[in-house]
Every structure is written in structure tokens, then in C-alpha cells.
Amino acid sequence: MNNERLLVRIDAVVESSARALFGANGLVLGELVREAGDVPRDHDIACSIGFTSGEISGAVLMTTRKDIIARSWPTELRHRAPTENDICDWAGELVNQLLGRVKNVLARSGITLQQCTPTVVLGWHVHRAPACTTVARAYAFGVGGGLLLVYFDAAVAESFVFPESEDENLASVAEGGVQLF
Amino acid sequence: MGKKIIVIDDSQTIREQVGTALRQAGFDIVEAVDGADGTDVIDRTPDAALVICDVNMPNKNGLELLEGLRQSDKHKLLPVLMLTTEGQPQMIERARKSGAKGWLVKPFQSDLLLAAVRKLTS
Numbered sequence: 001m002n003n004e005r006l007l008v009r010i011d012a013v014v015e016s017s018a019r020a021l022f023g024a025n026g027l028v029l030g031e032l033v034r035e036a037g038d039v040p041r042d043h044d045i046a047c048s049i050g051f052t053s054g055e056i057s058g059a060v061l062m063t064t065r066k067d068i069i070a071r072s073w074p075t076e077l078r079h080r081a082p083t084e085n086d087i088c089d090w091a092g093e094l095v096n097q098l099l100g101r102v103k104n105v106l107a108r109s110g111i112t113l114q115q116c117t118p119t120v121v122l123g124w125h126v127h128r129a130p131a132c133t134t135v136a137r138a139y140a141f142g143v144g145g146g147l148l149l150v151y152f153d154a155a156v157a158e159s160f161v162f163p164e165s166e167d168e169n170l171a172s173v174a175e176g177g178v179q180l181f
Numbered sequence: 182m183g184k185k186i187i188v189i190d191d192s193q194t195i196r197e198q199v200g201t202a203l204r205q206a207g208f209d210i211v212e213a214v215d216g217a218d219g220t221d222v223i224d225r226t227p228d229a230a231l232v233i234c235d236v237n238m239p240n241k242n243g244l245e246l247l248e249g250l251r252q253s254d255k256h257k258l259l260p261v262l263m264l265t266t267e268g269q270p271q272m273i274e275r276a277r278k279s280g281a282k283g284w285l286v287k288p289f290q291s292d293l294l295l296a297a298v299r300k301l302t303s
Contacts (some may be wrong), residue, residue, distance in 0.1 A: 013271045024288050025288070044238065057279065074194065074198050076198050076201045076291060077194070077197055077201060077204060085193075086193070086194060089192055089193045089194050090192075090194045092192065093192040093195060094192055096192075096237070096266055097266050097287055097288060098229075099266070100266020100286075100287065101264075101266070101269070102269040103267070103269070104266075104267075104269065104286075107268075107269045112269065112271075115237055116237075117191060117237060117238065117239050118274065151239060168282070173268040173270075173284060173286045174268070174286065175286050175287065175288060176267070176286060176287075176288060176289055176290050176293065177268070177285070177286050178284070178285045178286075178293050178294075178296075178297050179273065179283060179285075180188075180281060180283040180297060180300060180301070181277045181281065181282055181283060181284075
């Protein structure tokens with residue numbers, strides 16, 4: 001498996017996708033927190049979505065605080081405060097859209113991921129258990145006096161080779177783009 | 182009464198977001214929570230002018246719903262706009278061949294959504 005190029009690509013895609021997604025919803029993510037610290041004790045929501053293809057399968061997971069998710073509540077709906085159910089639904093949609101962006105970038109390299117529907121969990125001191133997948137990447141964004149943690153965990157087949165180049169014919173429609181037929 | 186739009190998405194937030202944008206422009210909105218519910222709602226809404234439909238949903242996905250509509254004499258002319266995180270050309274082509282009238286990739290901008298809806302319902 002050509003792991004190194006895949007990891008570099010995944011890191012770049014997940015970081016830029018998370019920034020773009022939250023930025024589009026009015027929440028600017030800070031710099032990545034590089035130093036390994038304790039797992040945040042204030043995270044009370046986690047949302048996850050699975051994906052699979054021939055040679056890669058895994059999940060994207062986000063953990064954070066509900067008030068941080070609430071601050072990215074869509075502009076069009078800010079005439080009312082989101083309920084807890086709204087926050088859960090929106091968290092699921094955010095992780096869905098995050099994976100969507102990652103998928104659309106990887107598609108240019110011929111990697112076609114199929115995705116599941118999202119799952120959202122509420123709790124206290126919500127944190128990911130140690131991963132046991134081939135690829136286990138973690139990204140900690142500073143935001144609003146707290147952290148948004150994003151994980152990309154995947155099992156990758158030994159035979160997998162990350163393509164050298166991208167094929168523009170496989171480029172996806174850009175986010176927000178419209179095609180009428 | 183405005184033209185009736187059926188919005189099918191498993192995210193309540195997205196349904197509300199789309200509904201808010203379109204109601205402000207004078208459209209009437211009917212919601213469905215997944216593909217199976219969407220099929221039922223379409224059957225119960227003979228005066229719908231347009232369907233806006235997600236792709237990845239539980240029970241029945243948006244492409245399966247679309248293909249089902251095209252096999253139905255009753256609904257085969259009902260225009261469908263797909264609204265999804267998916268942007269892959271193969272999937273868009275499958276939808277186009279199945280009779281979808283448009284494809285919009287989330288996150289969407291309300292003005293672009295509204296322009297597409299106006300065009301497809303005019």
C-alpha cells in the first residue's frame with residue numbers, strides 16, 4: 001500500500017474540507033492544535049458516518065460541544081435557536097457534508113467511496129476509543145474556546161496504490177454548483 | 182396558493198432550510214423524511230410542481246425514488262431536482278438518464294436554489 005501519499009492527501013482534504021464547511025456556516029476554525037493533550041472532557045456530542053469502496057472502508061467522526069455545533073446553525077434558520085434535536089440533526093448533516101467533500105476530492109483520483117447515513121451520539125466526556133484501523137488520523141481545531149476533533153479512520157487493502165495523478169474528467173461538481181439538464 | 186414543491190431529505194435541518202428559502206419566494210412546501218416516505222407523499226400530492234430530493238437516505242435512496250417515478254405513468258413527467266453532497270459525474274449521469282432535471286451540490290446557496298426552482302417550475 002502506498003500509504004504515505006494517501007495520508008498526505010487525506011490530511012490536506014480533511015483539513016481544507018472542515019474549514020470550508022464550517023466557514024460556509026459562519027464558524028471559523030482556528031489553527032490545528034498539534035501538541036498531544038488530554039482528551040477534552042467537555043465534549044458532549046459525536047457524529048459519525050461510514051464509507052466503503054473496493055479497497056478502503058472506514059468512518060469520519062467528529063466530537064465537540066453542542067454549543068459549538070449550534071454556532072454553525074444555518075444562517076437562514078437563525079430566527080430561532082436550535083433545540084437539542086436540531087443540533088443533533090445538524091451535526092449529522094455536517095459530518096455528511098464533510099464526507100461528501102472528501103469523497104468528491106478523492107473521486108478525482110478514481111477512488112469512489114459509497115457512504116452510509118450519519119449517526120449522532122450525545123453524552124458526557126464523549127471521546128473516541130483508540131483506533132485499530134490501518135489509517136487513523138486525528139485533527140484538532142481550536143474553536144470558540146474549545147476544540148472540534150475530526151477523525152478519519154480507514155482500513156486500507158494491502159494491494160491499494162494511491163494514484164499518481166488526478167483525472168479532471170472525474171472531477172465532481174463543485175459544492176454549491178447547479179447543473180440543469 | 183403558490184406552486185407546490187415536495188422536499189425529500191432525511192435531515193430536518195435541510196428540509197427547513199430549503200422550505201424557508203422557498204416559502205419566502207411564495208412556494209408551498211410539503212416535506213418527506215426519506216425515499217419511501219417521499220414516494221408516498223408524491224402519490225398523495227398530485228398537484229406538485231417539483232420534487233427536490235436528496236440522494237443518500239435510509240429506506241430508499243433518491244436515485245431509486247427517481248427511477249421508480251420514471252416507471253410510473255402517473256409521475257413520469259414530474260420534474261425532480263437532486264440536492265445532495267454527491268458530486269461524482271457517474272452518479273449525475275445516472276440521474277440525468279433517469280430523467281432528473283437538475284443536480285445541486287450541498288451546501289447550497291438559497292439564491293441559486295431559488296433560481297433553479299423558478300426555472301424548473303416555469
